[in-house]
């Protein structure tokens with residue numbers, strides 16, 4: 001499957017937890033000129049039982065033996081979803097018209113993505129958001145460090161061609177609106193470029 005054979009694009013929205021992925025994905029699904037199926041991959045993992053266990057200390061689901069929760073510590077295994085997760089997503093992604101919302105993106109095959117949006121947020125704002133969410137202190141600290149170290153951005157840059165990876169600030173409502181407007185414009189251009197292709 002390549003982007004040229006798809007009727008609609010596949011957009012990955014990624015970023016450290018709390019940067020605004022779900023908020024962006026929902027608004028984009030509402031405002032996109034092409035219908036987009038919004039898949040929250042973390043919820044998908046939970047609903048379908050594709051995790052091995054729930055880690056009480058981290059309040060995170062683990063997939064295979066790796067944690068779904070984002071870690072900055074180099075010694076920690078890179079999050080890897082099960083083969084089953086990728087197999088289930090593959091036919092959905094093949095049709096295009098999908099938003100994949102997850103805090104990691106490197107597991108997804110390069111050919112899946114037409115656009116990879118990496119959301120960024122100032123660490124003090126992120127801290128407040130994660131605190132409001134009731135995350136344990138350790139998890140807030142780890143995610144905060146990951147944001148400062150731009151772990152997700154580096155992961156996206158090393159997994160996908162530079163021209164499809166876009167870093168966007170998600171600190172306020174004006175960012176949200178501007179980001180969605182920008183992605184909608186990108187979809188319109190994608191649509192024009194792919195019109196007439198089968």
Ligand SMILES: Nc1ncnc2c1ncn2[C@@H]1O[C@H](COP(=O)(O)OP(=O)(O)O)[C@@H](O)[C@H]1O
Pocket residue numbers: 015016017018019020021022023024129169170171172173174175176
């Ligand atoms: N650009 C933004 N401006 C203001 N608040 C935001 C923005 N993006 C997200 N938020 C808020 O931050 C919190 C986390 O957003 P969410 O979309 O759930 O993040 P994620 O899916 O990345 O974990 C929510 O309360 C949301 O309303």
